[in-house]
Amino acid sequence: MRARAASASWDGHEHAQQRRHPCRHVLSGRHAEGAALRRRAPPAVRVLRAPSQRQQLEALKARGDANGVEGLEIVDREFIVEREPAVDAPVALWSPETGIVNAEELAKALLRSATDAGAIFLPGTKLVGADRQSDGMVLRTEREQIHARVVVNAAGLYADDVSRMLGGETFTIYPCRGEYVELAPSKRSIVNGLVYPLPHQHSLGVHIVKTMNDDVWLGPTACFQERKDDYESNRLPIEAFVEPARRLLHGITIDDMRLGGSGIRPKLHPPAESFADFLIRRDRENPFVVQAAGIESPGLTSCLAVGRLVAQLTDAGD
Numbered sequence: 001m002r003a004r005a006a007s008a009s010w011d012g013h014e015h016a017q018q019r020r021h022p023c024r025h026v027l028s029g030r031h032a033e034g035a036a037l038r039r040r041a042p043p044a045v046r047v048l049r050a051p052s053q054r055q056q057l058e059a060l061k062a063r064g065d066a067n068g069v070e071g072l073e074i075v076d077r078e079f080i081v082e083r084e085p086a087v088d089a090p091v092a093l094w095s096p097e098t099g100i101v102n103a104e105e106l107a108k109a110l111l112r113s114a115t116d117a118g119a120i121f122l123p124g125t126k127l128v129g130a131d132r133q134s135d136g137m138v139l140r141t142e143r144e145q146i147h148a149r150v151v152v153n154a155a156g157l158y159a160d161d162v163s164r165m166l167g168g169e170t171f172t173i174y175p176c177r178g179e180y181v182e183l184a185p186s187k188r189s190i191v192n193g194l195v196y197p198l199p200h201q202h203s204l205g206v207h208i209v210k211t212m213n214d215d216v217w218l219g220p221t222a223c224f225q226e227r228k229d230d231y232e233s234n235r236l237p238i239e240a241f242v243e244p245a246r247r248l249l250h251g252i253t254i255d256d257m258r259l260g261g262s263g264i265r266p267k268l269h270p271p272a273e274s275f276a277d278f279l280i281r282r283d284r285e286n287p288f289v290v291q292a293a294g295i296e297s298p299g300l301t302s303c304l305a306v307g308r309l310v311a312q313l314t315d316a317g318d
């Protein structure tokens with residue numbers, strides 16, 4: 001992902017409720033609060049525009065409560081003006097326990113934990129082929145062969161290609177690009193936390209993220225595309241973000257925005273469908289493979305829970 005912040009928030013819980021897997025245990029403990037990886041907690045609001053949307057907001061709160069999210073509260077205009085004066089909404093869902101992490105630092109912290117526990121990291125090592133044997137798999141890279149009793153397919157956008165290579169289940173990853181703009185430095189202080197609209201069909205909806213560096217991002221959009229490696233062609237013009245920004249914040253103009261980063265989601269469903277669960281299970285074709293595919297947002301938020309489940313599945317087959 002090119003974009004480098006992740007919200008570790010109740011939005012993770014929101015998706016986790018739809019997904020079958022136990023993603024309730026979001027980032028916590030030393031991975032999120034250790035010296036190397038600061039976790040900050042700017043509260044989040046999810047806002048509605050019309051009174052008819054109130055039911056949706058209440059349903060979100062009920063789902064968050066059921067998932068064990070603490071402190072969720074439906075708040076009125078007076079409350080919103082006090083906490084987020086620039087947010088344009090009559091009613092909102094307030095989440096005081098929401099936090100943010102730096103995604104790159106999180107990945108580095110996890111790598112340190114893994115290597116401390118004996119994992120060997122082979123950066124820049126591409127899997128180019130695999131052969132199934134009676135006691136496991138022989139993996140071929142450009143440099144060597146590796147024998148493995150179990151292989152976890154966590155190849156993100158390329159998980160469908162890797163599954164094919166491993167003789168695993170057939171599925172398709174549909175790349176879906178998300179683009180961001182950033183607010184100009186002079187406008188960063190108009191938001192204090194994270195601000196979300198009600199969810200969109202394919203994503204959380206274009207929302208406002210305050211990063212660990214106090215940058216303010218607006219995005220991500222959701223646009224399916226053919227290629228898995230094209231982050232830049234046909235970038236949306238900044239104009240496309242003006243209306244979504246105005247739906248959330250007062251007083252934002254095109255002059256307040258700069259083009260930001262982009263990322264590509266590994267979706268397991270085509271554009272005509274709106275949701276597919278993460279694919280985390282022992283492969284149904286090849287017992288030496290565990291699939292961890294289609295891990296789109298909130299994959300970072302739920303990475304420890306996903307990791308635990310993958311570890312159980314890996315041990316279970318040994």
Ligand SMILES: Cc1cc2nc3c(=O)[nH]c(=O)nc-3n(C[C@H](O)[C@H](O)[C@H](O)COP(=O)(O)OP(=O)(O)OC[C@H]3O[C@@H](n4cnc5c(N)ncnc54)[C@H](O)[C@@H]3O)c2cc1C
Binds near residue numbers: 127157220298299
């Ligand atoms: C725009 C955007 C915004 C997001 N925002 C959030 C957010 O706010 N909160 C949140 O929780 N999540 C968010 N996510 C989701 C999060 O980024 C993903 O869930 C997470 O990165 C998925 O991790 P992964 O390890 O499954 O896949 P990846 O991070 O894609 O890693 C896959 C790895 O497999 C490697 N690979 C592929 N093919 C091969 C091969 N043949 N051989 C060897 N290696 C291979 C790749 O090089 C890569 O290193 C966002 C995603 C996007 C796109």
